[in-house]
Amino acid sequence: MACPSEVRGEKPAKAGFFISGGNLLRTRVYIDGYNLYYGCLKGTSLKWLDLLALFEKQILPSVTASINGKPLISALRPLAIKFFTAPILEQAAKADDSIQCQERYHAALSKHQPGRIETIKGYYSITQARAKAIDSVDLKKWPRDCLETSVWKLEEKQSDVNLALHAVKDALLGGIEHVVIVTNDTDIAPALDMIRANSRATIGLVIPTTDHQRVPNTELAEYAHWVRTHITEAELRASQLPRVIQGGRRPTVKPDSWFTRPDLLERAIKLGEAELGSRSKVFQWLGKPNQHYGGQAPLDLLETTNGEQVIQFLEAWAASKRQP
Template sequence: MPALRTRVYIDGYNLYYGCLRKTAFKWLDVLSLFETQILPTILYRPTLNAEPATMPLHPDCAIKYFTAKIIESAAKGEDSVSSQAQYHNALTTHCGGRLSFVMGHYSLYKANQHIVPADDPKRWPRDCDKIQVWKLEEKQSDVNLALHLYDDALSSEVDQVVLVTNDTDLTPALEMLKALPGYRPRPGDPDAQGWRGRGP
């Protein structure tokens, strides 16, 4: 039975705002989620008559989690900073070194933004007044994720990458992975699970 060494790449910002933010379930055990729930349920045969492949997570670094520390002055909740730190510490302890955090950072700055007039919401931005607002942007996480994804694929450490995001900014990185020798399309979602690493 073939085994595909698998590593999961998580966009922490998208995971939180896409799935967890408005729920009571903030402390997601991402290692168990993939190791016991998601990967064992995927049926993939390398060839038509082959045995189904198993998908063991990489024994050393199974998950790379891309995120940034919350800025206290911009946090929405009084406990946001401490809650994030506690969750990260819990994951680090629970996963025993099999999860690696790759940190970006938040940028907080003032910017001029166009106001949408209540009496004319379809007015073009160029014809609207401006107001100064605070802007909070996560920096480097997307770039870090794309570079790690591509570099790991080239290294032959893994046979399969699983990307957890809905950020279309990562589409070029996925297209580059698909162009690598050894790419094999998978049924269902070729972008998320379509790369098979090159052998030694």
């Protein structure tokens, strides 16, 4: 179930989209990719996220808000979403396939809804620095009294600046009447202040968190006409891209490591290839509803705690073929 929005200083309207005097508000969503990843996606199997579906079908329809007593209805522009991110550095990647997975995801976004999502890239900076180490014996010891140590300092550069500049430009010059910001970064506050002071645009704020651990930043919320306090796991799960996305020279495929149980998937692929002959045929079988599992697709079952059933079935199938 979608969570309600919190609307500051306005009387909530009935649930639905947004309206202003009966006219649709020209809307664009500005997403801080770093904030979204660490607030909602890290450590989950939901990273193959369809950003357009999430906001067009889940987030925006759930928000209840009104401005000057009029309910709001949004109309996403042809270019509906601007996604601000940065390519992962090999020196700091947490997995061997991190760079490849990110590249696949960015390609999938551009192919799935051409012209609807623009990915704007900053960059990562990695430098050596000195920092105060927390005293393991006295955790409350002040930083000034702690020992210094050498650390690697990894920073994402330009993403927040790019987001602020694009949002301000679109609101002041691009005809965007409804600016939806997805971040909890206070660095964006001056941009929201400028939009409020120099345009009539409505500002929405979506806090990218699934568990309310990140409270909406007070300074950001002051400039917003409405605030969506979190994104639910159900909304993320309902907004996943297809596993295979056609386009270009070759299709873009969801990385195996982004599934809930990549270990089970790997076993299923190996067992299936031995019987069916190719990886593509295995995925065709895995993706089809199967009466053996009550009409559920084996690939969906592999994403649950009952995934071992698929492995047992494939092992039994292989054993039966070896029988004289």
